[in-house]
Amino acid sequence: MSLAVDDLKVYYRTIRGDVRAVDGVTFGVEDGEIMGLAGESGCGKSSLGNSLVYLTGRMKYVGGDVRLDGAQLPIWDFEAMNRHRFTQISVVPQYAMSALNPTRRIGRMIAELLASRGVRFSEVEDELVRRLELVGLDGDVLRLYPIELSGGMKQRTVMVLSTLLNPSLLIADEITSALDVSTQKAVARMLVNFREHGFVKSMVVITHDISILYQVADSILVMYAGQLAEKGSAETIIHAPSHPYTRLLISSLPEVGVRYDEKKLAGIPGTPPPLLRPPEGCRFRDRCPLATARCAERPPFRQVEPGHSVACWEVAA
Amino acid sequence: MSTLVEVADCSKVYRVGAFGSRRLTAVRDVSFDVRAGEVVALIGESGSGKSTIGRLILRLSPLSSGTIRFKGGDVAQLRGKALREYYRHAQGVFQDPFSSYNPVYKADRVFKLLKDAYFPAARRAEWSARVDAALEAVSLDASQVLHKFPHQLSGGQLQRLLVARALLLDIEFLVADEIISMLDASTRIDVLNLLGDLKQRGLGILFITHDLSLGNYISDRTLILRRGVVVESGLTRKVFGDPRHPYTRSLLASVPHLDRRWEDVEAEYAAADVAVVVDAEDARLVEVDSEHLVRVAA
Numbered sequence: 001m002s003l004a005v006d007d008l009k010v011y012y013r014t015i016r017g018d019v020r021a022v023d024g025v026t027f028g029v030e031d032g033e034i035m036g037l038a039g040e041s042g043c044g045k046s047s048l049g050n051s052l053v054y055l056t057g058r059m060k061y062v063g064g065d066v067r068l069d070g071a072q073l074p075i076w077d078f079e080a081m082n083r084h085r086f087t088q089i090s091v092v093p094q095y096a097m098s099a100l101n102p103t104r105r106i107g108r109m110i111a112e113l114l115a116s117r118g119v120r121f122s123e124v125e126d127e128l129v130r131r132l133e134l135v136g137l138d139g140d141v142l143r144l145y146p147i148e149l150s151g152g153m154k155q156r157t158v159m160v161l162s163t164l165l166n167p168s169l170l171i172a173d174e175i176t177s178a179l180d181v182s183t184q185k186a187v188a189r190m191l192v193n194f195r196e197h198g199f200v201k202s203m204v205v206i207t208h209d210i211s212i213l214y215q216v217a218d219s220i221l222v223m224y225a226g227q228l229a230e231k232g233s234a235e236t237i238i239h240a241p242s243h244p245y246t247r248l249l250i251s252s253l254p255e256v257g258v259r260y261d262e263k264k265l266a267g268i269p270g271t272p273p274p275l276l277r278p279p280e281g282c283r284f285r286d287r288c289p290l291a292t293a294r295c296a297e298r299p300p301f302r303q304v305e306p307g308h309s310v311a312c313w314e315v316a317a
Numbered sequence: 318m319s320t321l322v323e324v325a326d327c328s329k330v331y332r333v334g335a336f337g338s339r340r341l342t343a344v345r346d347v348s349f350d351v352r353a354g355e356v357v358a359l360i361g362e363s364g365s366g367k368s369t370i371g372r373l374i375l376r377l378s379p380l381s382s383g384t385i386r387f388k389g390g391d392v393a394q395l396r397g398k399a400l401r402e403y404y405r406h407a408q409g410v411f412q413d414p415f416s417s418y419n420p421v422y423k424a425d426r427v428f429k430l431l432k433d434a435y436f437p438a439a440r441r442a443e444w445s446a447r448v449d450a451a452l453e454a455v456s457l458d459a460s461q462v463l464h465k466f467p468h469q470l471s472g473g474q475l476q477r478l479l480v481a482r483a484l485l486l487d488i489e490f491l492v493a494d495e496i497i498s499m500l501d502a503s504t505r506i507d508v509l510n511l512l513g514d515l516k517q518r519g520l521g522i523l524f525i526t527h528d529l530s531l532g533n534y535i536s537d538r539t540l541i542l543r544r545g546v547v548v549e550s551g552l553t554r555k556v557f558g559d560p561r562h563p564y565t566r567s568l569l570a571s572v573p574h575l576d577r578r579w580e581d582v583e584a585e586y587a588a589a590d591v592a593v594v595v596d597a598e599d600a601r602l603v604e605v606d607s608e609h610l611v612r613v614a615a
Contacts, residue, residue: 040501180362180527181571185579208501211530211573238575252506254534255575256557260513265534267510268503271471 001070002202003029003052003169008064010051018060019275021047023226025064026301029169029202034195036213036234037206039223042272046094048223049171049206051075053091069168086117090167090200094174096158100146107142110161117165124164131160131199135190152183159190163199170200174207188216211253214238219307222246225272225283228301232308242304242315245284282312290314321490321521322351322374322407327383329369329545343369344545346383351490351521356512358536358553359525360568366545367525371492374523375409376400387490405435408483412495414475418467424475425463427482435486451481455511473504480511491515494525509535529572533557538608541565547602551609561611 008025011018021044029035039045047059052075055061061076068088074080093099101109110128111121129139135156146154155175163170172191176184194200205217213220213234220237222229222245230243241247248268258265270287273279281296282288288295294313301311329344344366351357361367372378374385376392385392387407395403411417418424428448432439439447452459455477462474470478476496483491493512497505512522512535526532532539533553540550541564549562560566570582577585602610 040503181529181568182362185571185573188573189579209573210502211575214575215573215579249503250575252503253575254506254509254530256530256533256569256572258530258534259554260510260535264510264513265506267505267507 001028002031002033002068003204004065004067005052006065006067008048008051008066009062010047010055011060011062012047012058013060014058014276017276018062020226020278021059021275022051023275023278025223025228027221027228027231029204031201032195033219034192034203034205034217036210036217036220037204037223038208038210038213038220040208040272042275043223044226044275045206045208045223046173049091049173049204052169052204053085053089053171054078054081086113086162086167087165088167089169089171090162090165091171092159092162092173092175095178096175097151097154097178099158100154102146105143105145106149106157110142110164113161114164119165128160128164131164132157134193134197135160136186152179152187155179155187156190159187159194163194166199168201170194170203172203172205175205176207176212177209184212185215188212192216210238210250211255222249225278226275227283228309228311229284230308230310230312231301236308242308242310243284243312244288244290244314248289319353320350321353321388322523323384323386324349324370324374325384325386327370327373327385328381329366329373329378330381342545344373347540347542347545347547348383349540349547349550351523353489353521354516354519355537356516356522356524356535358532358539359523359542360527360529360532360539361542362527362568364544365542367527367542368494369545370542371409371494371523371525375407375492376403377409401434405486406488407490407492408486408488409492409494410476410479410483410496412498414472414479414496414499415467417479418475420467422466424465424467424470424478427478428485431482431485447485448481451484452478454484454514455481456507457481471504473500473508476500476508477511480508480515484515488520490521490523492523492525495527497531498526498528505531529557529568541568546612547610548612549610550602551606555606555609559606559609561605561609 006026008022010022011020025048037045051059052066055075066073066075073084114121132139137153137156141157176187179187207213217234219231220234221231224245230241230246237246238250241250252265252267254265268287273283281298285291285295299311299313301309303309304315325348327344327347331341331343333339333341347370359367359370373380380393387403432444449459457477462470462478467475497508500508509531516522524536536553539553539556540547543564549556549565560569566586570586600612600614603613605611
């Protein structure tokens with residue numbers, strides 16, 4: 001198992017109390033697995049992804065255990081994590097396009113970054129150029145400033161850079177969201193290619209767009225209001241989801257071929273609960289058509305069949 | 318159905334670079350019309366000029382050439398009072414609902430501004446009844462959205478408030494520019510269905526989007542735009558069901574489907590023996606089927 005997360009809790013500190021963005025999350029990512037992490041805005045998916053790499057000032061580690069290739073990741077210790085970041089676990093951040101230092105030529109920026117990890121630029125330069133060419137960029141981009149590249153080019157540069165030291169796990173946060181459909185497809189395919197080439201072993205792909213996950217991910221984990229709702233193979237989540245939230249979410253997606261005049265789709269009424277003092281029990285309860293009195297108790301995230309886990313009382317184990 | 322908006326051979330050229338030394342043609346010779354009670358989708362990638370066309374129709378930027386008519390009258394000629402009357406009938410709602418509001422004021426101030434500008438004589442009780450009716454039309458609960466600041470409302474609520482604002486006018490034509498791109502999947506479909514309801518009330522809607530599945534879901538007719546040029550247009554089911562232009566096909570092959578993987582879609586297009594047209598600089602839109610136009614070389 002590449003990544004094993006056990007009952008992870010990460011809250012945001014605010015003056016009004018803790019916002020429980022990641023509230024008791026348990027899952028694993030196998031070697032070579034591309035796991036999609038899906039959910040709506042504010043469900044905690046990016047917080048979960050970020051917390052595995054980089055806890056920002058307002059984020060507070062509350063409890064739980066994260067293991068990468070069997071060894072514990074000290075995610076609560078900013079300094080100690082430096083040993084793991086970039087070399088073992090790496091991230092392509094949301095808005096990767098603004099992640100490059102605008103005052104440095106790209107080559108120099110990469111050299112500085114490598115130096116901070118004790119790697120000499122000349123050692124990896126050939127591989128770097130080879131990988132840039134693989135994603136359709138010329139080695140000359142190393143002599144350019146970020147402003148001279150288009151959004152898609154910057155995106156690809158950051159992807160090559162993040163995976164340069166062959167990390168075990170790559171967290172890709174909404175990397176296709178700001179792109180046009182054709183560029184989106186190219187970037188999504190690149191992710192799969194990176195795994196095939198062995199640049200990264202496993203991946204967590206965070207996105208709000210489930211249809212893109214069906215194209216690239218092996219498994220999909222659906223989050224709702226800071227907790228896990230369902231995890232299963234991409235095929236299961238898209239075509240035979242069990243959790244009521246996943247089912248409503250999937251059925252609300254307009255697809256090419258579905259038309260308003262012929263088949264009117266419906267959204268999910270209501271809004272997610274606030275994560276500052278969230279209600280007890282199942283957090284989807286208020287919007288759920290299947291809710292019963294039992295839902296006042298938090299449903300366990302349990303396996304219903306091999307490789308398929310659901311957090312819902314109404315789904316038979 | 319009567320024609321509401323007629324766009325004829327419209328072009329927009331921007332001056333770019335130092336001192337406007339270079340020219341950029343954002344929209345070139347685009348023609349189409351929007352009838353009452355229909356949704357026309359304008360689909361294109363970033364830089365295709367789709368938003369520019371919406372802005373031209375709403376007179377938010379001047380035309381470089383061509384004419385735009387609203388119910389037969391030339392929009393470019395409107396001045397002063399006539400222009401204000403135009404906005405009584407034609408309105409736009411744009412991508413980012415959060416930047417459409419002033420965060421310092423409560424969100425329902427947009428209604429008050431509208432009242433001051435267009436209905437200064439309306440009585441308070443009458444006005445609030447109209448506001449309630451408009452909110453109901455967009456499925457908003459007045460008690461949940463009135464007297465709130467923009468940050469207290471969700472993106473979907475803010476976006477629907479803007480549509481409600483437009484409905485308070487005697488609106489006949491709406492430009493909906495990427496209005497659901499920023500919304501979550503579970504709420505975006507409701508806003509999309511709202512456009513469908515408005516269409517049934519007789520509104521003409523220009524739905525601008527980069528998302529093909531959304532355009533396909535809601536529109537009656539579709540225009541596919543590339544670098545300011547219409548490459549394919551016609552009835553939505555023909556454009557999507559039988560795409561002829563290579564660009565339309567590549568777009569459709571790039572859409573992430575939920576029932577087929579990209580490899581399957583590509584194989585399907587490669588196997589299908591359909592006459593693919595060739596585009597060129599001097600190309601023109603040619604009718605390949607009734608109400609289905611494709612740009613082909615002369």
